Amino acid sequence: MKVLIVGGGGREHSLAWKIGQSPRVDRVFVAPGNAGTATEAENVDIGDSNVPALVEFAKQNEIGLTVVGPETPLAAGLVDALGDSGLRAFGPSKQAAELEASKVFCKNMLRHADIPTADFRTFRDGESAKAYLSEREDAQVVVKADGLAAGKGVIVCDDRQEALDAVERIAGSKEFGEAGSQLVIEERLVGQEASVLAITDGRTIVTMPAAQDHKPAFDGDKGPNTGGMGAYSPTPLVTDSLLSEIEERVLVPTVHQMKRSRRPFRGVLYAGLMITKQGLKVLEYNVRFGDPECQPLMMRLKSDLVDLLEASVDGKLDQLAPLEWDPRPAVCVVMASEGYPGPYQRGLPIRGLDEAATVPDVKVFHAGTRIHEGQVVTNGGRVLGVTGLGNSTAAAKLQAYTAVKKIRWDGAWCRKDIADKAIGI
Known part of the structure; x- marks a missing residue:
C-alpha cells in the first residue's frame, strides 16, 4: 500500500518514520515534508493547504491511505475532498474539525455536553470584550483568539490591563489575522497541564498513554506561548484511575455530543487538560496528533500504526487488538x-x-x-x-x-x- 502524509513538521516526520515500519506499506510520500522526511520517505512539493493538488496527487498515485497531520488542511476540508474522490483519509471532516478550528464552538460544545471546563464568555468584537473586562473584578484571565493561530493565539493575563492589551492584540491590531474575528475570555486555571490523545472511529475510543507538553518558551514555564518546546510520555500526573475518569467524563461525552450535533468525529481526539485542585478541566481540543507529543508517542508505540489508522477510517476500532507500548518513557x-x-x-x-x-x-x-x-x-x-x-x-x-x-x-x-x-x- 502507498501512504501519503500531509504536513512538514516534526509530527509528520515521526508519522513517516513509524508508518514506514509497517510491513503493509510499500511507499510513503510526505507533502511537503522536510529534510528529515526526505531520508524516511519521498517528499512531494505540494503545500499542506493545497487541497486540489493533494487530492489530484492521491488519485494519480493510487494512494491507499492519506494521513493528515496539521490542523489547517483538516479545517479546510481535505478529508472531505479526498472522500468525495473515493479515497481513504485519516482525520476528521471539516465540520468535526471545528472542534479545534473554533474555540467558541469548542467551549459551547463542552458546555452542552456538561464536560468540566473553565468558566467563559464569548465575544464577537473587541469593544464588548473590553467592556466586560472593565466591569468585572480585576482577576487573572485567559484571552483566546477563536480561530487557528499555530498555538499562539492564547494569551495568559495576570491582571485587567494585560487582558485589555490582549483583546487589543487579537481584535484590534489583528495580530493573529482572521483567527481573531471572535474571542473567548475564560477564568485562568491553576494546576498542571496534561495531553491525552485518543483515536476514535466515532463509536469506539482507543486512548493513548498521557503526555505532557511544555508550551511556554523558557525554563520554569516562563515567557510567551509557543507551538510546544518539548514533551514526554507517560506522565505520572495522569494515573490509571485519572485516565479512566478522563475517558468517562471527557472523551466519551465528546464523541456522543459530536454525533448528536451531526458532526461525527473520526481521527485523533486530543484533549488538552488542566489538573486543578478542584479536579479535571478541559482547556481545549485539538483534532490531530500533537506536535511535539506525537514524537514520544511514536517512539513508544510497538503496534503497527497503519492498522490503528485504518481501523479508525473503516469504523472497525472495536475489532483491533490492544495496542502494545514500550514501557520505557x-x-x-x-x-x-x-x-x-x-x-x-x-x-x-x-x-x-x-x-x-x-x-x-x-x-x-x-x-x-x-x-x-x-x-x-x-x-x-x-x-x-x-x-x-x-x-x-x-x-x-x-x-x-x-x-x-x-x-x-x-x-x-x-x-x-x-x-x-x-x-x-
Whole structure:
C-alpha cells in the first residue's frame, strides 16, 4: 500500500518514520515534508493547504491511505475532498474539525455536553470584550483568539490591563489575522497541564498513554506561548484511575455530543487538560496528533500504526487488538531558532546531526528543516525534536539532551527543563 502524509513538521516526520515500519506499506510520500522526511520517505512539493493538488496527487498515485497531520488542511476540508474522490483519509471532516478550528464552538460544545471546563464568555468584537473586562473584578484571565493561530493565539493575563492589551492584540491590531474575528475570555486555571490523545472511529475510543507538553518558551514555564518546546510520555500526573475518569467524563461525552450535533468525529481526539485542585478541566481540543507529543508517542508505540489508522477510517476500532507500548518513557526536546516564537532567520546550516544519530535510543525528528545545496539548513522556528527513550524519565531526558549537545547552528536554543516535572526536580 502507498501512504501519503500531509504536513512538514516534526509530527509528520515521526508519522513517516513509524508508518514506514509497517510491513503493509510499500511507499510513503510526505507533502511537503522536510529534510528529515526526505531520508524516511519521498517528499512531494505540494503545500499542506493545497487541497486540489493533494487530492489530484492521491488519485494519480493510487494512494491507499492519506494521513493528515496539521490542523489547517483538516479545517479546510481535505478529508472531505479526498472522500468525495473515493479515497481513504485519516482525520476528521471539516465540520468535526471545528472542534479545534473554533474555540467558541469548542467551549459551547463542552458546555452542552456538561464536560468540566473553565468558566467563559464569548465575544464577537473587541469593544464588548473590553467592556466586560472593565466591569468585572480585576482577576487573572485567559484571552483566546477563536480561530487557528499555530498555538499562539492564547494569551495568559495576570491582571485587567494585560487582558485589555490582549483583546487589543487579537481584535484590534489583528495580530493573529482572521483567527481573531471572535474571542473567548475564560477564568485562568491553576494546576498542571496534561495531553491525552485518543483515536476514535466515532463509536469506539482507543486512548493513548498521557503526555505532557511544555508550551511556554523558557525554563520554569516562563515567557510567551509557543507551538510546544518539548514533551514526554507517560506522565505520572495522569494515573490509571485519572485516565479512566478522563475517558468517562471527557472523551466519551465528546464523541456522543459530536454525533448528536451531526458532526461525527473520526481521527485523533486530543484533549488538552488542566489538573486543578478542584479536579479535571478541559482547556481545549485539538483534532490531530500533537506536535511535539506525537514524537514520544511514536517512539513508544510497538503496534503497527497503519492498522490503528485504518481501523479508525473503516469504523472497525472495536475489532483491533490492544495496542502494545514500550514501557520505557520517552522525552522530546525541541531545538528552536533564535528569536522564536517571534521573527527568526532561516537557512542556517545545521551541524552534528550524524553525531547525534549515534546516541543510543535517540531519534532526531526534523521539523523546520530543508536541504539547500546538499546541506541541512533551518527552515522554521521549531527546527528539531530530539527524542530519547530510557528506563526512567530521567534516563530518557539524559539521552535526549546528550544528543542535543551534539547539534549546532547559529542561535540554536532549547529549554533545559523538559520532563523535570515528572522527575520531581
